[in-house]
Every structure is written in structure tokens, then in C-alpha cells.
Ligand SMILES: Nc1ncnc2c1ncn2[C@@H]1O[C@H](COP(=O)(O)OP(=O)(O)OP(=O)(O)O)[C@@H](O)[C@H]1O
């Protein structure tokens with residue numbers, strides 16, 4: 539059954555991620571590009587925030603600044619109250635393009651996370667097995683990245699990001715290369731993981747349905763320079779069901795608002 543009772547806004551809880559007046563301008567020989575301008579965002583503990591916006595509006599840049607991989611030109615980003623000034627290890631990151639080591643097989647790529655963090659080997663191996671099964675990679679444990687499809691590579695990348703059960707998970711279009719059925723399965727699985735672990739998730743996606751189905755808030759961004767156009771609450775409760783939730787009038791209403799906003803930017807879904 540789909541619950542439609544509004545939940546207390548997660549922003550009232552301790553912010554896990556706080557972005558204040560963020561501006562990111564890239565300078566190169568070809569000139570200056572302002573990717574993000576005046577971004578203010580606060581993400582509460584256990585929130586699932588989706589970000590949608592046209593191509594080139596700075597979504598990946600925003601995630602990279604939160605992860606400490608790209609520097610803010612001005613403004614600030616805090617993670618659990620501490621200023622982000624360099625790469626952060628206390629997060630999980632699924633990149634837009636699966637960044638796998640070509641010489642390591644599926645299992646080796648997933649377990650890289652455990653090696654980097656000095657995790658207990660037996661525990662990490664058990665968790666890797668669970669994730670491999672969950673993402674339908676069973677039978678490919680020994681395969682090298684070039685022997686996998688783009689979608690399978692992305693699933694390996696997802697397993698690696700989830701291995702250490704991160705407190706904050708940043709996902710940049712993680713399911714873009716998957717076929718519709720696998721994407722649906724991954725959406726359901728991600729929703730389950732989020733519910734069960736209380737992980738704070740920020741997901742960038744081009745799919746309006748995915749954005750609304752998974753999130754408790756959806757951020758819609760404008761074309762470059764990326765600004766936040768609107769933040770929509772998704773009062774659908776945590777008990778979501780792929781079939782019935784998408785028929786819920788609240789879901790339909792919010793999705794069509796997101797589409798309208800994106801349509802106004804000539805992006806669409
Ligand atoms: N390292 C960089 N150096 C120079 N310009 C950059 C760099 N990274 C991103 N940009 C520019 O910043 C803008 C935002 O890029 P970004 O990758 O964040 O967009 P996006 O919203 O993730 O797009 P997409 O949906 O296509 O992935 C683009 O104009 C891009 O060219």
C-alpha cells in the first residue's frame with residue numbers, strides 16, 4: 539500500500555551536507571565557464587535528494603564539490619559540520635562513467651574499496667558476494683571490465699560504492715546505461731538499501747520518474763550557470779511500491795511539475 543501522509547521535512551534534522559552560496563567557475567585557455575552560481579542547499583540526515591536538470595547545468599560539478607574532488611570558487615560546503623577542502627573518504631561515490639581498474643576483475647574492483655579502507659577481509663568478501671548477487675553480476679566475478687557491458691560496469695561501480703556502507707552516498711546518473719528492467723530492479727534495491735541503512739543519498743538523474751520515485755525531495759536546476767529553480771517535497775512516505783506509487787496522484791502531480799520545469803529549460807526527460 540502506498541502511504542501518502544506527509545512526513546516531517548528532513549531538513550529539520552541535523553544537516554549532513556550544507557552548501558552555502560556556492561559558485562564554481564572553470565578557467566581555461568578557451569575562457570571562463572561558470573558552472574554553478576549561488577547554490578544553497580541543506581541535506582538532512584537520512585534524506586534522499588534527487589537532482590534533475592539539463593545537460594551541462596553543473597550537476598556533476600555539484601557532487602564533485604561535495605566530495606571534495608572539485609574546488610569551490612566561492613562559497614562553502616560542509617559535510618557533517620566540517621568544511622570540505624579535499625577528497626573525502628567518508629562518502630560513497632558512483633561516478634557518471636564507471637571508473638574501474640582495467641586490470642582488476644569484478645571482485646577485485648569491488649574489493650578495492652575494502653583494501654583502501656583497511657576493512658575486515660572476511661566481512662568485505664561476504665558483503666561483496668551479497669552485492670554481486672543483488673546487482674545480477676553472479677557468474678562474472680572473474681571478468682575484466684572490458685569484458686562487461688556499460689551497464690554491468692556501472693553495476694560494479696555501484697557495488698564498490700556500497701561496500702563500506704557509507705553514511706553519505708553520492709550518485710551521478712548511476713543507472714543511465716542500464717536497460718529498463720535492470721534499472722527498475724536497481725531502483726527498488728536502492729530504495730530498500732536507503733530505507734534499511736538510513737544512508738543519506740544525493741542522486742543525479744535524467745529520469746523524472748526515477749527522481750520522484752526514490753526521493754523525499756527533488757531539486758530542479760536551471761541551464762548553465764546552474765542555479766536551483768525549485769525544490770519539491772515528495773510526501774509519499776517511505777513505503778513505496780514501484781507499481782502503485784507511480785499511479786499515486788501525488789507522484790503524478792510532482793512528476794508533471796518537474797517535467798514542466800525541465801520543459802521550460804528545453805531539456806525534457
Ligand atoms: N574540469 C572542467 N574544466 C572546465 N570546464 C568544466 C569542467 N568540468 C565541467 N566543466 C563545465 O562545467 C559545466 C557543467 O558541467 P557538469 O559536468 O557539471 O554538467 P552536468 O549537469 O553534469 O551535465 P550532464 O547532464 O551532461 O552530465 C559544463 O559547461 C562543463 O563544460
Ligand SMILES: [Mg+2]
Nearest residue numbers: 597598634710
Ligand atoms: Mg554530469
